[in-house]
Amino acid sequence: MRRLTARYSLLLLLLSGSAPALAQTDPAQRVILERIDQLRDVGELTIRDQWVATRNAVIQLYESRNYTRAWTDTGTIRQLHRAVQGMWLDGLDPADYHLGALQQLWSELESGADAETLAEFDILATDALGRIIYHCLFGKVDPESLDPHWNLTLQLEGVEPGAYLQEIIDSGELYERVEDERPDTPFYTGLKAALAEYREIQAAGGWPTYPDGPSLEVGASDSRVPTLRRQLSVMGDYDGPPSASPVYDEELEGAVKLFQLRHNLPTTGLVGSMTRAALSVPVEERIDHIRVNLERGRWVLHDLANKFLVVNIAAFEAYLVDNGRETWRTRVQVGRTYRKTPIFKSQIRYMDVNPTWTVPRTILERDILPRVKEDPSYLESRGLKVLDRNGDEVDPATVDWARYSTAAGFPYMIRQGPGPRNALGRIKFMFPNQYAVYLHDTPSRQLFARAERTFSSGCVRVEHPFELAELLMDDPEQWSQQRFFEIRDSGETTSVFLTERMPVLLLYWTAEAGLDDYVHFRTDVYERDGPILERLNSEFQIRDLHEEAPSAQ
DSSP states (O other), rough: HHHHHHHHOOSOOOOOOOOOOOOOOTTTHHHHHHHHHHHHHHHEEEETTEOOHHHHHHHHHHHHTTOSSOOOOOHHHHHHHHHHHHHGGTTTTGGTTTTTHHHHHHHHHHHHHHHOHHHHHHHHHHHHHHHHHHHHOOOSSSSHHHHHHOOOOEEETTTTHHHHHHHHHEEEEHHHHHHHHHHOOOHHHHHHHHHHHHHHHHHTTOOOOOOOOOOOOOOBOTTTHHHHHHHHHHHSSOSSOOOOBBBOHHHHHHHHHHHHHTTTTTOOOOOHHHHHHHHHHHHHHHHHHHHHHHHHHHHHTTTTTSSEEEEETTTTEEEEEEEEEEEEEEEEEEEEETEEEEEEEEEEEEEEEEOEOHHHHHHIIIIHHHHHHOTTTHHHHHHHEEOOSSSSSEOGSSOGGGGGGSSSSOOOOEEOOOOTTTTTTTEEEEEETTTTTOOOOOOGGGGGGGSSSSEEESEEEEEEEHHHHHHHHTTTTSSSSHHHHHHHHHEEEEEEEEEEEEEEEOOOSSSSOOTTEEEEOOOOOOOOHHHHHHHSSSSOOOOOOTTSOOOOO
């Protein structure tokens, strides 16, 4: 029905028109004309303290229909009202879509349909629909305002916004059409279901708070156990019978392990400090976590490929999805909190087995140069070589290291040859991006056992990279893991190209509807949730990403 591409937003078309001949068949026509003239000439319009945000779509729609009313069918108006209220289910605020003003105007119209009230209701209803479509497709929060390098922005290509809104109004299926604009994937619909569930828990009073105290393990008797049992029952992790027993039994231990799994904690069954911290989070905060990640879903989950690779940075995991099913999952290591792994999408094109590693400028400046000054043997101990710009090796002893404190002006490259000590491990997955960030193997394999895996300088270290290589090639007879091991053992740097490029999305989900039918929560290690939540709770926003078009604000 639509084709989404990267770059600009929906409501960008700049339109103009001459004064129409009024047919005098619509009592509100002249008032609509006056208001649209104001919107066109002044650049803004406020009706009942509500500003018209989707300016270009509104202008275009009324110009195309000679300024007559668009909302004359009662059934369609009811569907709009249902759609406005339904935005609550997506974690958005129905007030952003003129709910109160439209209800007041409708009440006035029931008492007497004067031309001004008819016109005001009609224009606000059109803007409400435009706002809904905009947020369903692009989200309320502008991700580019949070990350200037964002490359996941979408656009409706080849669709005139006013005509598109008119088509929805005329369809007789407005509510269904609005539903179609939401991301159609279990990752989104599962989070919506979780939001409804957690709001029900909130309405019922939330869950009891597990008291502080010493660690608790199976077999122990403790007065806090009944509270733990009730709390996990409310959360859906414990489905056993109610009990006031103070004994931490195996059935409760199983519920604790499920809770730990859902919160990215070691599944030990031991209720220690990390588990107590997760248990202490109130339902209101969990609702906010879900709302934030529904917003992320509106940014990135439209028109996904049938098969793609996801790196969930916050979960320290990567997984393959094929036709809505998770087919493979592995642990990963991501960037340190001061060298965050970026969010972007690309396509894996090929793999380098036995890669070399040329030290990036940031790592050169922050890590290598200071250490070489402290320890002249540092490069040799790690198999790093100094090369000139022609690629010829240079004796490190001939370099005046004291001259260089930054990468600027440093006339050499530092490169590590292939082998088990190589920082990239034995295989690297290549996809174009502006960050010089890739997926790769690592010699630091012991770090995969950690619960929080923020150890890299921004790249993504994969625990089972050769499994991933075989899956990406999708030809186990020709490209089995054994074949990759043979190339690895040869010691030669070899590039292996994919027959079909694999979409890869580096995303950040702190609440995720798993394909296991559970909602999972992750620690916000990069502290990215707060700014999104703040803007979600602020007034309606719309952004204009086209430099030549007038601002909608």
